[in-house]
Amino acid sequence: MTRFVRLACAAALAVAGATAVPATASAHANYVRSNPAADARLVKAPAEVRASFTEPPDPKGSELQVLDTQGTRWDQGRTTASDEPNGLKVALKPMGDGGYTVAWTTVSAVDGHETKGSFAFVIGSGPLPALPDVPNASPAPSALEVAGRALSYVGIALALGGALFGLIVHAAEGPVEERRERQLLALAGGAMAIGSAALVLAEGDRLPPRLELLLSLRLLAGLAIIAALAPRLAARPRRYAAIAAALTGALTATLVSHAAALGNGKDMTLDLVHVVSISAWTGGLSALLWVYLLPRDRSGPPLRATVWRFSLVALTSVVLLVSAGVLQAFDRLVLLQDLVETPYGIALLAKIALLVVVLVIASFNLLRYGPRAERRALVRGTMVESALLAGVFVAAGVLTALAPPAQPTGAAFDETRHVAGYRVELIIPTASPARTRFVLRVHQGLTPVTNAEKVALRFTMIEHDMGETELVAGERAPGEYVVTGSPTAMYGTWKVQAIIRLAGKEDLTTLFTVPVSPNGTTASAAALTTRSFALVVFPDPSAPVAGAPIELSVVVLENGNAAAGKVVTGSIVAKDGQPIGGDTFTASEQGSGRYRIDVPALGAGRWTMRVQIGSPAETADYIFTVTP
Amino acid sequence: MTRILSIAAAIAVVVASLGISTNPAAAHDRRAIGPYTFVVGWIVEPAYVGQINALDLTVTETASTKAVEGLEKTLRADLIVGGGAATMPLTIATRFGLPGKYQAQVIPTKVGDYTFRITGTVNTMAIDERFESGPGRFGAIEDQAALQFPDHVPSNSDLAARLDDTNTKLGIAITLAAVALLISIAALVPTLRRR
Numbered sequence: 001m002t003r004f005v006r007l008a009c010a011a012a013l014a015v016a017g018a019t020a021v022p023a024t025a026s027a028h029a030n031y032v033r034s035n036p037a038a039d040a041r042l043v044k045a046p047a048e049v050r051a052s053f054t055e056p057p058d059p060k061g062s063e064l065q066v067l068d069t070q071g072t073r074w075d076q077g078r079t080t081a082s083d084e085p086n087g088l089k090v091a092l093k094p095m096g097d098g099g100y101t102v103a104w105t106t107v108s109a110v111d112g113h114e115t116k117g118s119f120a121f122v123i124g125s126g127p128l129p130a131l132p133d134v135p136n137a138s139p140a141p142s143a144l145e146v147a148g149r150a151l152s153y154v155g156i157a158l159a160l161g162g163a164l165f166g167l168i169v170h171a172a173e174g175p176v177e178e179r180r181e182r183q184l185l186a187l188a189g190g191a192m193a194i195g196s197a198a199l200v201l202a203e204g205d206r207l208p209p210r211l212e213l214l215l216s217l218r219l220l221a222g223l224a225i226i227a228a229l230a231p232r233l234a235a236r237p238r239r240y241a242a243i244a245a246a247l248t249g250a251l252t253a254t255l256v257s258h259a260a261a262l263g264n265g266k267d268m269t270l271d272l273v274h275v276v277s278i279s280a281w282t283g284g285l286s287a288l289l290w291v292y293l294l295p296r297d298r299s300g301p302p303l304r305a306t307v308w309r310f311s312l313v314a315l316t317s318v319v320l321l322v323s324a325g326v327l328q329a330f331d332r333l334v335l336l337q338d339l340v341e342t343p344y345g346i347a348l349l350a351k352i353a354l355l356v357v358v359l360v361i362a363s364f365n366l367l368r369y370g371p372r373a374e375r376r377a378l379v380r381g382t383m384v385e386s387a388l389l390a391g392v393f394v395a396a397g398v399l400t401a402l403a404p405p406a407q408p409t410g411a412a413f414d415e416t417r418h419v420a421g422y423r424v425e426l427i428i429p430t431a432s433p434a435r436t437r438f439v440l441r442v443h444q445g446l447t448p449v450t451n452a453e454k455v456a457l458r459f460t461m462i463e464h465d466m467g468e469t470e471l472v473a474g475e476r477a478p479g480e481y482v483v484t485g486s487p488t489a490m491y492g493t494w495k496v497q498a499i500i501r502l503a504g505k506e507d508l509t510t511l512f513t514v515p516v517s518p519n520g521t522t523a524s525a526a527a528l529t530t531r532s533f534a535l536v537v538f539p540d541p542s543a544p545v546a547g548a549p550i551e552l553s554v555v556v557l558e559n560g561n562a563a564a565g566k567v568v569t570g571s572i573v574a575k576d577g578q579p580i581g582g583d584t585f586t587a588s589e590q591g592s593g594r595y596r597i598d599v600p601a602l603g604a605g606r607w608t609m610r611v612q613i614g615s616p617a618e619t620a621d622y623i624f625t626v627t628p
Numbered sequence: 629m630t631r632i633l634s635i636a637a638a639i640a641v642v643v644a645s646l647g648i649s650t651n652p653a654a655a656h657d658r659r660a661i662g663p664y665t666f667v668v669g670w671i672v673e674p675a676y677v678g679q680i681n682a683l684d685l686t687v688t689e690t691a692s693t694k695a696v697e698g699l700e701k702t703l704r705a706d707l708i709v710g711g712g713a714a715t716m717p718l719t720i721a722t723r724f725g726l727p728g729k730y731q732a733q734v735i736p737t738k739v740g741d742y743t744f745r746i747t748g749t750v751n752t753m754a755i756d757e758r759f760e761s762g763p764g765r766f767g768a769i770e771d772q773a774a775l776q777f778p779d780h781v782p783s784n785s786d787l788a789a790r791l792d793d794t795n796t797k798l799g800i801a802i803t804l805a806a807v808a809l810l811i812s813i814a815a816l817v818p819t820l821r822r823r
Binding site for chain 1: 709710711712713714738740741762763764
């Protein structure tokens with residue numbers, strides 16, 4: 001019975017360890033941008049909806065549903081990949097004026113994880129439809145998926161740690177130890193194979209091809225470990241085979257990770273190091289108990305030497321594990337306060353605290369019981385260490401089930417500040433001086449702050465005196481305040497002051513520094529010069545569509561300062577490179593040095609507009625493309 | 629000729645000064661309420677924290693631009709910080725020799741936006757309007773640091789915040805010291821027992 005309990009303890013440790021690792025690797029395809037844009041107001045119905053995400057979605061399981069306020073679907077039902085990076089598109093039926101909600105579901109092509117969300121647009125002059133009172137969310141993984149992952153990582157840990165133990169720490173001696181080592185490796189191979197199969201089953205029809213390939217590879221790696229147990233294979237080659245198979249399994253884990261989805265080499269390396277080091281430690285500890293300490297009484301110098309060698313392996317693993325974990329934490333935490341204000345941070349703190357206790361006990365094994373060759377104390381110490389490590393892994397399991405505070409948005413500017421106990425995140429999709437959407441997320445911990453009396457953004461430019469502009473944001477989703485405008489209408493550095501007014505409280509204010517540069521994502525913004533003036537010209541919408549009105553914003557500078565009171569006109573002079581005698585439009589002045597030319601609908605093509613500031617000598621040609 | 633030039637220069641100066649005197653009004657919030665026009669702002673702008681200032685209220689009949697007098701008896705003003713974290717009732721008084729113009733003195737002690745809430749009646753019309761500082765309206769209360777030279781002198785509110793911070797740190801230090809003391813005593817117990 002005692003033996004069974006010890007085996008169960010060792011297995012539990014490996015299971016817990018396994019559960020801890022994988023979810024750090026979970027990938028999610030979150031919304032980045034769309035056409036029509038979120039909250040867009042259109043004058044005519046679009047023919048299709050396109051949306052881009054932070055990670056590649058698999059079109060097979062992903063869907064864009066376009067619904068009117070009555071819940072009637074207006075999409076044609078078949079969502080396909082678009083030509084944009086990580087993009088999806090769906091064709092639409094002829095739609096009338098009104099508000100529409102696009103409910104999107106993405107299945108990550110990397111690991112098959114599902115994410116849901118929505119955005120809205122309106123055709124005509126009606127109100128924007130309310131968005132569902134649910135933030136973008138990923139459904140909890142199924143029990144089969146969790147079990148599959150746990151088994152996979154148990155396999156990796158037992159195979160890697162067990163085989164390394166046999167190669168570096170203590171080679172199994174005699175039939176009992178050899179049998180136990182084979183049992184450990186058989187368990188490892190079986191767990192990897194069954195775990196991979198369970199993950200394939202959990203994904204069902206939605207299984208993306210890339211994930212299918214990697215899970216198949218992991219399954220084969222598990223089977224290879226079992227095949228390596230053939231009696232003809234000597235112990236040493238068997239261990240090498242097990243290590244190779246375990247590393248293959250660890251690599252497949254990294255390749256379905258969030259880091260892999262983002263193509264982040266550093267994060268992928270850290271992820272692999274994290275998986276390998278925790279596997280070497282926990283699997284080695286299982287082997288120390290099951291193969292070495294439990295079968296027979298040990299004493300004297302051999303026990304001391306074995307404990308010393310294992311401690312070196314464990315210490316190296318711990319150093320790598322902690323280093324990789326800390327570096328990963330830097331990427332996943334946004335603020336230091338996240339450690340105490342978010343569930344993810346609290347779970348991380350709990351894991352660190354338990355790890356510290358484990359290391360204290362491990363140091364007893366290394367410095368006291370090992371040198372004194374006290375087997376019973378070592379068994380007891382190792383058991384306690386194992387139990388606490390299980391706690392560490394449970395904490396890590398919780399940790400990895402939670403969304404880290406740092407979530408990719410794909411925005412050109414995304415910065416979070418901590419103001420008087422509140423988290424204030426400013427997201428600006430584009431860094432160009434185009435009309436854009438400013439999103440301010442306000443949370444207390446992870447709880448969205450709703451019903452703010454007022455949320456305002458005030459814009460001032462550092463390099464030039466462009467005055468101060470204010471935009472007042474409305475709440476579009478819980479804790480998410482959104483406003484669209486073009487206050488950052490010039491290349492340069494802008495100070496954006498966020499003011500959040502909550503009932504009965506002092507205003508929360510914080511200042512962001514936002515660079516607006518030509519390297520932004522909207523290529524249609526252009527810096528032009530006439531004889532005496534510098535111009536920045538950009539269209540709204542940033543990607544003009546045929547048949548829809550276009551507003552061209554023109555910022556005019558004279559000797560670096562805003563040029564007010566000028567007569568600004570725009571004449572269509574060419575289409576697709578062929579000169580034409582088009583209409584001339586007179587701009588209206590929107591503010592100091594800011595002008596707007598209203599152009600009625602144009603057809604698809606490459607248009608050239610000659611912008612004139614005052615006299616005919618002061619002209620510059622602005623070329624823009626109107627898409628069908 | 630010199631005299632004519634002098635008169636012309638004097639007129640130019642007066643005209644220019646009239647132009648200048650209209651500038652502060654640009655930093656006020658002008659609003660038509662019924663048949664009246666309310667103009668609200670700080671009497672001194674830019675307005676700095678810790679400096680005496682006042683509500684600057686002008687009420688005229690929109691159609692005739694005639695000043696509306698006697699409102700110190702029928703109007704009430706409150707100064708509100710943030711979303712109502714603190715509200716101060718202000719005493720409205722007439723400005724000597726300036727019919728239709730009223731003031732209410734205050735020393736703002738925090739940097740940021742303030743809201744004047746004007747309630748009461750003008751003749752028989754009920755008034756309940758909020759005038760909030762911000763771009764295109766009137767200025768927020770600003771920090772004096774940008775104007776201070778050569779040394780930056782912290783404002784009273786900054787000093788109070790720093791004092792609160794120091795008190796918090798002092799509390800933590802005392803707690804840590806007490807814990808350290810208890811651990812020291814606990815460590816001494818085995819030694820004392822051995823003796």
